[in-house]
Amino acid sequence: MSKRLVAFDKIGISFDGRVLLENIDMTISEGEIVTLIGPNGSGKSTLIRTLLGLQEATSGEIVRHKTLRIGYMPQKLHIDPTLPLTVKHFLALVRGVDKQQILPTLEKLGIGHLLKSQVHVLSGGETQRVLLARALLNRPNLLVLDEPVQGVDVNGQVELYNLIENIRNELNCGVLMVSHDLHLVMAKTDTVVCINQHVCCSGSPQHVTGHPAYQALFGVPGADESIAIYAHQHDHVHDEHGSIVSEGGDAHGHDHSHCNHH
Amino acid sequence: MLDLLLRALLGGLGVAAVAGPLGAFVVWRRMAYFGDTLAHSALLGVALGFLLDINLNLAIIVLCVGLALVLVTLQKKHIIATDTLLGILAHSALSLGLVAVSFLDNIRIDLMAYLFGDLLAINQADVYWIYGGGFAVIALLVTFWKPLLAVTVNEELAKVEGYPVEAIRLLLMLLVALVIAVAMKIVGVLLITSLMIIPAATARKLSSTPVQMASFASLIGCLAVCGGLWASYRWDTPTGPSVVVCAALLFLIAYTLPFKRLR
Numbered sequence: 328m329s330k331r332l333v334a335f336d337k338i339g340i341s342f343d344g345r346v347l348l349e350n351i352d353m354t355i356s357e358g359e360i361v362t363l364i365g366p367n368g369s370g371k372s373t374l375i376r377t378l379l380g381l382q383e384a385t386s387g388e389i390v391r392h393k394t395l396r397i398g399y400m401p402q403k404l405h406i407d408p409t410l411p412l413t414v415k416h417f418l419a420l421v422r423g424v425d426k427q428q429i430l431p432t433l434e435k436l437g438i439g440h441l442l443k444s445q446v447h448v449l450s451g452g453e454t455q456r457v458l459l460a461r462a463l464l465n466r467p468n469l470l471v472l473d474e475p476v477q478g479v480d481v482n483g484q485v486e487l488y489n490l491i492e493n494i495r496n497e498l499n500c501g502v503l504m505v506s507h508d509l510h511l512v513m514a515k516t517d518t519v520v521c522i523n524q525h526v527c528c529s530g531s532p533q534h535v536t537g538h539p540a541y542q543a544l545f546g547v548p549g550a551d552e553s554i555a556i557y558a559h560q561h562d563h564v565h566d567e568h569g570s571i572v573s574e575g576g577d578a579h580g581h582d583h584s585h586c587n588h589h
Numbered sequence: 590m591l592d593l594l595l596r597a598l599l600g601g602l603g604v605a606a607v608a609g610p611l612g613a614f615v616v617w618r619r620m621a622y623f624g625d626t627l628a629h630s631a632l633l634g635v636a637l638g639f640l641l642d643i644n645l646n647l648a649i650i651v652l653c654v655g656l657a658l659v660l661v662t663l664q665k666k667h668i669i670a671t672d673t674l675l676g677i678l679a680h681s682a683l684s685l686g687l688v689a690v691s692f693l694d695n696i697r698i699d700l701m702a703y704l705f706g707d708l709l710a711i712n713q714a715d716v717y718w719i720y721g722g723g724f725a726v727i728a729l730l731v732t733f734w735k736p737l738l739a740v741t742v743n744e745e746l747a748k749v750e751g752y753p754v755e756a757i758r759l760l761l762m763l764l765v766a767l768v769i770a771v772a773m774k775i776v777g778v779l780l781i782t783s784l785m786i787i788p789a790a791t792a793r794k795l796s797s798t799p800v801q802m803a804s805f806a807s808l809i810g811c812l813a814v815c816g817g818l819w820a821s822y823r824w825d826t827p828t829g830p831s832v833v834v835c836a837a838l839l840f841l842i843a844y845t846l847p848f849k850r851l852r
Contacts, residue, residue: 420739
């Protein structure tokens, strides 16, 4: 059985009396890709900021394996334009980095040619890869990726997800990914956790997409065939108005409590 | 006379050499107004130093660091927007300093020299202080260059990678306070930030790495000091402002002429 890297134990966060997250249970193991999905404002970013130690939990605790070493890829990189910085210098800032590893890491991500580019002139996709390189140079056993494909076109997204999967296979690291657009992530993901302040449902992608709590948040999978690239099972049919007609009788009848058994 | 000029030149070059690299950090972290606030409070440090009869430089450093800590604490509480807070503190501290100075009946203070600097008034002890403080600043900058830069580039990444972000931020404030104390004799509290910011901003045009920008800022600052001193000698203009005008001219030249960035 693979090592459990992180376990969230009943994590709750409130801010000025407003509850951002409550009662979050979640685990990530070595070699596992966990995707955190949820609408905007659902607390996804807050949850990973807690894991990263950038924010304190109000209740509950995060149990970290003693070997845990996180490589973090933030959503965006803002560097003040007054700061001249090449990709090489940016990556050399990783604490305790082995400078010999910088070029090979970039080459692995297909951006070896950017070594001497200024960070300010990179495109969206290039920036994401540079950030991924920085996360990797920290020699992580857990990669935390906050919206890793933001601002990247669909082809680029597929490539990035393939890269992430390759990295997982090579390093056997855990991957925790945040996404609000899950159509593409699903195929590579072992576990999907859908949150909206609390864990709505979690499990395999197939399980989650079929779940009514998920469908209430994101609509019915497959309703927009043009971006449905992942393989999914239709466990329901639509009537002529587009709403769901239940096939299996109880498939849409259950409530939240039903799905938290993971 | 020659002795006087030489000492002024030595002191000025020492200050410019240190203000440059630190100025780069001030520019990168958008701390210009913050530096101004600390500089303005330095006058209060002078007054307190006289009142309590302690070393003026020490009084300035203690006061600047204290003010920086107050600032950070208030900032975290989000009581009021940071720029408003800085504006309040900067001018209150300056006014408080001016009021405090007026209470010093038995001591005559050349207020203009503290406000705008008097390069020609520096003595042997000042030169030692400038070079002692200057070497301390440079040594700290070199030793902690990587963490300082990492925290400047992205605090969150730095924190996740295990850099002691809070301590580094504090170090930077201490360095700014040191430079202010060191530079006050030369350009005065009102013009100190310009000696940090203008050469750094000028250096930006010519640099493609942080180290380049920091070292060019030093060089450009030294050029400005030479030019300012010469102008001051030639036309009998006030030295501090002459140095700043010279720095501003260099900035204009760098941004109007088609210089190419070093690779």
